[in-house]
Amino acid sequence: MGYQTTAAKMNTIFADLSKDYLIYAPKRYVGDGTFVHIDTIRYGEITDLSEIEFAEKSNYSFKEVLLPISETLFYFTENEMKEADAPKKGAIVFLRSCDLHGLKRMDTIYLENGAVDTYYKRLRDNTKFILMGCESSFENCFCVSMGTQTSDDYDAYLKVTGETVLVDSHWDALDAALAGATPASVIPDSVTANETVVTIPETVPQTLFDDPFWEDYGNRCIACGRCNFVCPTCTCFTMQDIFYTDNGKAGERRRVWASCHIDGYTDMAGGHAFRNDKGQRMRFKVLHKVNDYKRRFGTHMCIGCGRCDDVCPEYISFANCINKLNTLVNDTAKEEN
Amino acid sequence: MLDLNTKKIKKNAYRITKVRGETASRIRVPGGLLTAELLPLIQNIAQTYGNGKIHLTTRQGFEIPGIKYGDIDTVNALLQPIIEKLEINQEIPGKGYTSAGTRNVSACIGSNVCPFATYNTTNFAKRMEKEIFPNDLHFKVAFTGCANDCIKTRMHDFGIIGMTEPQYEKERCMGCQACVKACKKKSVDALSVENYRIVRNTEKCVGCGECVINCPTRAWTRSPETYYRLVIMGRTGKRNPRLAEDFLVWATEDAIIKIVKNTYSFVTNYIDRDAPGGKEHIGYIIDRTGFEEFKKWAMDGVELDSRTIVKNPVYWSGIHYV
Numbered sequence: 001m002g003y004q005t006t007a008a009k010m011n012t013i014f015a016d017l018s019k020d021y022l023i024y025a026p027k028r029y030v031g032d033g034t035f036v037h038i039d040t041i042r043y044g045e046i047t048d049l050s051e052i053e054f055a056e057k058s059n060y061s062f063k064e065v066l067l068p069i070s071e072t073l074f075y076f077t078e079n080e081m082k083e084a085d086a087p088k089k090g091a092i093v094f095l096r097s098c099d100l101h102g103l104k105r106m107d108t109i110y111l112e113n114g115a116v117d118t119y120y121k122r123l124r125d126n127t128k129f130i131l132m133g134c135e136s137s138f139e140n141c142f143c144v145s146m147g148t149q150t151s152d153d154y155d156a157y158l159k160v161t162g163e164t165v166l167v168d169s170h171w172d173a174l175d176a177a178l179a180g181a182t183p184a185s186v187i188p189d190s191v192t193a194n195e196t197v198v199t200i201p202e203t204v205p206q207t208l209f210d211d212p213f214w215e216d217y218g219n220r221c222i223a224c225g226r227c228n229f230v231c232p233t234c235t236c237f238t239m240q241d242i243f244y245t246d247n248g249k250a251g252e253r254r255r256v257w258a259s260c261h262i263d264g265y266t267d268m269a270g271g272h273a274f275r276n277d278k279g280q281r282m283r284f285k286v287l288h289k290v291n292d293y294k295r296r297f298g299t300h301m302c303i304g305c306g307r308c309d310d311v312c313p314e315y316i317s318f319a320n321c322i323n324k325l326n327t328l329v330n331d332t333a334k335e336e337n
Numbered sequence: 338m339l340d341l342n343t344k345k346i347k348k349n350a351y352r353i354t355k356v357r358g359e360t361a362s363r364i365r366v367p368g369g370l371l372t373a374e375l376l377p378l379i380q381n382i383a384q385t386y387g388n389g390k391i392h393l394t395t396r397q398g399f400e401i402p403g404i405k406y407g408d409i410d411t412v413n414a415l416l417q418p419i420i421e422k423l424e425i426n427q428e429i430p431g432k433g434y435t436s437a438g439t440r441n442v443s444a445c446i447g448s449n450v451c452p453f454a455t456y457n458t459t460n461f462a463k464r465m466e467k468e469i470f471p472n473d474l475h476f477k478v479a480f481t482g483c484a485n486d487c488i489k490t491r492m493h494d495f496g497i498i499g500m501t502e503p504q505y506e507k508e509r510c511m512g513c514q515a516c517v518k519a520c521k522k523k524s525v526d527a528l529s530v531e532n533y534r535i536v537r538n539t540e541k542c543v544g545c546g547e548c549v550i551n552c553p554t555r556a557w558t559r560s561p562e563t564y565y566r567l568v569i570m571g572r573t574g575k576r577n578p579r580l581a582e583d584f585l586v587w588a589t590e591d592a593i594i595k596i597v598k599n600t601y602s603f604v605t606n607y608i609d610r611d612a613p614g615g616k617e618h619i620g621y622i623i624d625r626t627g628f629e630e631f632k633k634w635a636m637d638g639v640e641l642d643s644r645t646i647v648k649n650p651v652y653w654s655g656i657h658y659v
Contacts, residue, residue: 032558036448036455036501036546040555060555069509069554224515226553240512240533256511256533257554 002186025094026058061232090126102232133189140306218279225259227308367466368459369397436471454482455499500544516548579655603634
């Protein structure tokens with residue numbers, strides 16, 4: 001159902017919902033950026049619509065709500081262990097269309113790729129998603145190329161214009177709360193074109209895995225992992241077993257984000273690492289996003305948010321890499337014919 | 338026939354040069370930043386009244402050589418828009434700079450451009466200039482954005498080095514150790530790892546912010562407050578060139594301004610009345626009075642932040658030629 005209501009009314013509704021839900025949205029953290037006097041926009045808890053940063057793309061995605069950067073899985077002592085409690089409240093997450101498609105990728109990895117991940121599932125099952133529209137494309141966005149510029153898969157859509165709020169609700173509880181509000185036809189804002197256009201090669205022959213094409217990235221990438229950490233579809237984690245310093249017989253197991261660009265990702269027992277070259281790390285990531293994942297799950301993993309291009313301190317463009325790769329694949333095919 | 342009062346000319350920021358009959362005008366640029374519109378004005382003075390050349394001074398000003406002593410009044414009139422635009426304190430409008438002792442307050446490019454900077458060096462330099470100029474006493478003050486000290490504050494009477502107090506949100510840390518590597522290789526090796534999380538040695542940390550710059554998840558961020566290391570009494574020169582030593586660490590802007598201003602009173606009281614040209618470096622005065630006496634004057638009425646560390650006593654070394 002579509003409604004027109006006021007910001008004051010919506011804030012009251014969210015205040016009521018906050019008894020059962022923590023509300024997460026992109027927020028401006030003043031001065032928390034990499035450099036002095038630069039802000040960061042990332043996810044945090046909100047209590048008022050005015051705290052939400054609608055005007056800019058968030059630097060980090062929503063994924064940390066469902067996949068915390070550091071998450072204690074269980075506690076152990078001697079012969080016993082206890083699973084960490086799930087949060088007492090569910091979550092409401094504000095996010096854009098591309099990120100909603102990112103959610104599908106996370107679901108695929110954590111719920112449909114072999115055993116169900118119970119830690120992910122228990123958060124996911126209690127989370128509602130509220131779509132934020134995009135009136136225009138941001139820098140480096142290529143959602144249209146990835147087909148992620150629209151999504152119907154939301155619990156609600158919200159558009160705030162001053163004191164006026166337009167809502168499209170797919171959620172019973174919200175419909176009930178909005179009973180009496182003015183009915184309206186509400187269609188989410190979405191873009192139809194981006195400045196950045198990406199053409200993805202249909203298949204990438206394995207012969208290109210060792211192509212000199214990747215060497216350029218080997219020289220440029222500094223293995224900081226920022227592209228992975230801002231990506232809503234990077235889902236890798238690693239484990240940390242902690243023994244408390246006051247009592248080594250007790251401790252906890254945490255899982256934390258991992259990055260295929262950072263040293264240590266491919267380390268094995270005995271000290272061998274099989275992707276030391278940063279160009280090969282780039283190849284692994286790029287082909288996972290637009291080649292391998294599709295072969296396995298039917299869609300591309302990348303959702304075209306462009307955050308990797310926004311954040312790279314060495315100005316490496318993932319989008320341009322795909323386009324250059326497409327040219328390389330076409331040229332290689334011509335040579336073979 | 339020239340009949341000049343060289344003392345008045347020097348006080349007006351003109352040099353008595355080695356070329357008989359020619360002076361040079363020194364233009365102050367506090368913080369080393371100016372708008373490009375001023376360059377044609379400087380160009381005009383150099384081409385019309387100088388020899389067409391402009392020297393970029395070591396203190397980030399301009400020096401226009403080859404000016405005839407008789408043209409000083411005209412040049413002063415042409416300097417007026419530059420002085421006004423750069424908001425230089427001026428005692429008599431239209432008469433140029435009315436002191437030269439306290440040198441141009443210089444600064445590295447700071448947070449306007451540099452990724453390492455912890456604060457806006459230009460703005461602090463301009464504030465300092467407003468507080469201390471014009472004054473005949475020989476003071477050199479410089480500002481640098483971080484512990485790299487590109488402006489070389491440690492060769493100044495007062496050097497101000499920016500610091501940030503790194504804030505660590507451990508739940509945002511996945512243990513990539515980018516901060517640890519950066520601190521070890523580029524800074525002072527103040528970070529270590531305990532149970533996959535980072536421990537900051539607060540005794541060693543110099544507040545450079547390398548951890549913040551290198552953190553990929555915003556686990557490290559800057560403190561809302563900017564802090565400063567105040568280093569004092571560095572100098573070049575014939576007798577005992579030396580680097581400035583730490584006086585205050587984790588100091589605030591207001592405390593630094595107050596200390597520098599207090600030092601003017603100290604110097605006025607203790608300067609050698611027979612010093613050649615009435616000019617004696619502050620450091621040599623402190624060498625004579627002892628650090629304790631300087632500190633008593635400098636700290637008068639200064640309010641310190643609870644984090645501020647005061648070094649006491651301060652010892653200098655350097656090279657001794659006498």
